[in-house]
Amino acid sequence: MDKNEEKDLAIRDKFEICRRFFDSDKSRSYEARRHQLLLLQGRIKELTPEIEQALKEDLNNSSFEAYMTEIGLVLDEIRYALKHLKRWMKPRSAKVALTQMPGRVKRYPEPYGVVLIMSPWNYPFQLSLNPLVGAIAAGNTAVLKPSAYSPATTEILGKVLSVLDPGWVELVTGGREENRNLLKLDFDYIFFTGSPAVGRDVMRQAAANLTPVTLELGGKSPAIVAADADLKLAARRIAFGKLVNAGQTCIAPDYVICEEGVKQAFLGLLQEEFSQLSRDEEYFRKIYPKIINKKHFDRLQAYLAETPPAFGGRIFPETRQIEPAIIDSPAEDSEVMQEEIFGPILPVISLPDLGTAISYVRQ
Known part of the structure; x- marks a missing residue:
């Protein structure tokens, strides 16, 4: 087995860990989701100085800018999710068509399954963890693939995520080859942040599996x-x-x-x-x-x-x-x-x- 095959197999193993955990239904309860968000919140607060240092190494961000544009925004996202999680999970009544009367209809929010989050280098902490907060709050498991251009932040992301219970999140590091291998897998949702050129490729490959995609791309603004x-x-x-x-x-x-x-x-x-x-x-x-x-x-x-x-x-x-x-x-x-x-x-x-x-x- 050559190195490329080994990398591909390692990525598949991480995907399968998330798939098995999701299929066990252990990510569905309010208590389980809330617990992971609280673990993440506490770990970020604990490691804030190290996160700031990582962003200094990758982008020369000052401590103020690192907190304002990255760390603080993630903590705000977690607080918001914790505040609204119970309401988000409640079933909602829906109108009944004439053909279904006198029945009643309720809509139950359901997680997608295993989510792929592909994050960029420009805000490597915030744009990795904010989508992840949403994924966890919705009861999904996730594979996170940060950019290869921000290695110090990727390393600290590994330390942050290590606090979560096994099966919730797997971290994949590397570059374009790892991206290609990930996009071959049958994820249930893909969240990509990056350039329009790569976004087109992500959407094209997701279409093969009819995988829903969120693309957060750039432009002339x-x-x-x-x-x-x-x-x-x-x-x-x-x-x-x-x-x-x-x-x-x-x-x-x-x-x-x-x-x-x-x-x-x-x-x-x-x-x-x-x-x-x-x-x-x-x-x-x-x-x-x-x-x-x-x-x-x-x-x-x-x-x-x-x-x-x-x-x-x-x-x-x-x-x-x-x-x-x-x-x-x-x-x-x-x-x-x-x-x-x-x-x-x-x-x-x-x-x-x-x-x-x-x-x-x-x-």
């Missing part, structure tokens, strides 16, 4: 600044949304459309917001997140080389950091306007009015 907007507030909010995690967020503002009359004023205010972060280079390099790997770092450098920024854009290759950059009026066919940026680069364009801006986005 425009922000529109109308003429009557509070420009200072708009600049602050857009800068915050863009600069968290160095722009490596699927819902970050990807570019800005301003009504023509306010563009220059907005650019000045946006530059002020950006400069607050980067004017002190020592502080910036200490606390600002890095680009996840060389491939993405080189891609972002290429954007800046093709369309030089009006502000910012300094490159720090040794730490894979990029100073937040503003690109003024890039060409519509430039790569920065055609591809999802996923980095701290923000193009700003102008259009005559709000209606034109909305039409532009729709097209």
Whole structure:
């Protein structure tokens, strides 16, 4: 048996562990689900310093950013599930068709079974565990496959999940080969977060087994600044949304459309917001997140080389950091306007009015 076959067999074994446990009906009771959520909650609180350190290693997140964008959100998700779990599990009355009268109908929420969760590298803790909280709350078992690009977080995820009772969750590590092997298996539900290109492949392979899929994908995510907007507030909010995690967020503002009359004023205010972060280079390099790997770092450098920024854009290759950059009026066919940026680069364009801006986005 070669190494590939061994890997495939190990993944199948983990899938079968989850399948057998689910088939035993031990994941169905309120008490069992609640117990696992409480174990997970306690373990995250216990390991918070180690989780923060892992996110520092993978993305250079500060402790504040790690808690705000990852750890705190997972704890909120668990608290929410614990608060509402009993209500979610209750049967619900349903209307009866005329042909079924005088019968009565109730709908009973049922778990899907064994869920595959494929999580990305940009928020490797939160986007692994938030879907898992939902899966456990619904009475499912799960196989979790984190990204290969965030190894320190994957390691700490293993420590976090080790507190759960056997059979509830299995962790699979690795890269594309492991992803392919997982997608061959007959999961009952797949939750994927990542790029549209990989999302298409996931959906295509899931279709072979008619497996339901949730895809959480990226896009161009425009922000529109109308003429009557509070420009200072708009600049602050857009800068915050863009600069968290160095722009490596699927819902970050990807570019800005301003009504023509306010563009220059907005650019000045946006530059002020950006400069607050980067004017002190020592502080910036200490606390600002890095680009996840060389491939993405080189891609972002290429954007800046093709369309030089009006502000910012300094490159720090040794730490894979990029100073937040503003690109003024890039060409519509430039790569920065055609591809999802996923980095701290923000193009700003102008259009005559709000209606034109909305039409532009729709097209």
